[in-house]
Amino acid sequence: MKRSNLILLKILTWLACLWPLGRLLWGAATNDLGADPTATITFATGLATLRLLTISLAITPVRRLSPRLNWLIKFRRLLGLFAFFYASLHLLTYIALYAGFDVNAMANDIAKRRFITVGVAAWLLLLPLAATSTNFAIRKLGGKRWNRLHKLVYAAAVCGVIHYWWQVKPGVLTPLTITVILGVLLLARPAWTLQQKWLRNRKAAAVRARG
């Protein structure tokens, strides 16, 4: 991909990633955040987190479809960091607008309410990933260890979706779409590994047959 196109795409990605925040800020400034502003902020930041995580997890499977899509990797860190950014806003919304900065109330919630427990777990899982997102950290850790650490993103995404299901009322099926998409993206990985193994075996068998 040409450098100028890449820069343009990066700018567009930044704008798209900032869009949910921009809408919230605009809504807050014009007093137009809907009937229940607290719920609007909570839902918008939570949904942005899950969507960005899902898109960042789509990059590897999509790249594998064709070597021409390799440039997509240049966007993964950006998407991942924005996912963490919205997750942090989501957590802050809870701390400020739900718990009212009351530490006891928060401790109580985390201990007692499983959707909060799993939500906080998801954020904690994202924290080391965001902290080691710099080139310096990758060099320091070494590619292999860095890769292993960043597998935590799968656990974070699963926790995020469980958090969504446990938050909605039983019988409400709205989290289904993102669950299915995420499920496909996660299953694409072992499927790809299996396919590679099968291809290697076939190649080896062909070589043996010829030999």
Place this chain on the structure above:
Amino acid sequence: MLIVKPPDISSSAITPKDQYLNRRRFLRGAVSGVVAAGAAALGAERLAEVVSPSTRALAGTRLETVKSPLTTTGEELTSLKDVTTYNNFYEFGVDKGQPSMNAGGLPTRPWTVRVDGKVKNPKTFDIEALLRLRPLEDRVYRHRCVEAWSMVIPWIGYSLSEFIQQCEPLSTAKYVQFLSYYDKKVEKWGSETSISWPYSEGLRMDEALNPLTLLTFGLYGEVLPNQNGAPLRIVVPWKYGFKSAKSIVGVRFQDRMPPTTWNDQAPSEYGFYSNVNPNVDHPRWSQKTERRIGLPFYAQRRTTLLFNGYGDQVASLYNGMDLRKYF
């Protein structure tokens, strides 16, 4: 022993006949006014659509009301826009904005309410007769949703007890069940959930007879918009909102606690009583505080009151009951 029953209706409760007639004239006039305006706007070829008993001809119809001592004072009303566009009515979609967009097809005329179960004789009431049964009262109530948000709504109706008198329940009737309208074709969004319809709710007989329990026909001076449970619903202000069944077509008197929709869905989360109680947490969220609808995000939070602040009127219904057990 001679038991003298008090008369069913005290003479002071009876609205003078000319007042009834006035209301009818008023209603008729208002409807024809709407129809005429609609016809002018749409052109004559669509007049039939407007004149047919559709909900559009009724929505916005003013109702004549009288004052009530049971109205809640000292609260700022939630705006009409928020009351009518922020609704939980899952038959029309699970997002709060969906019912106001999707409920247009609810056929609110003709409408009847079937009464059966432990009653002297099963009966069917027509909505027009129910509108005329008692003078309609203005009743402002706080409305507290189990999701921890709240509103203040000026409802219109009369005490459900007035209607129950007409149903002639037997002494074996201990509970009342309310069944909501359900038609898969009109409420196709209902099947986007795994909830089994029709919506069912219930009250203990003494709760249903408490004067605060309102048989509701309107809000903000007008006929109920469809998304708020037209053409008639109940409002039980000291309980979480889901206890206040909408668009009622069936009232069944029972000797046993009836099955209710959310209780069936998750018994540990939604009890049969579901009285507003800041001391009994919902397993998934605290009920200690609530968010008042329509305020900026930094000003929404307020303390939730036991029985939603209606303890003086209803606490005695639960004397000696462990409200943690019977939540």
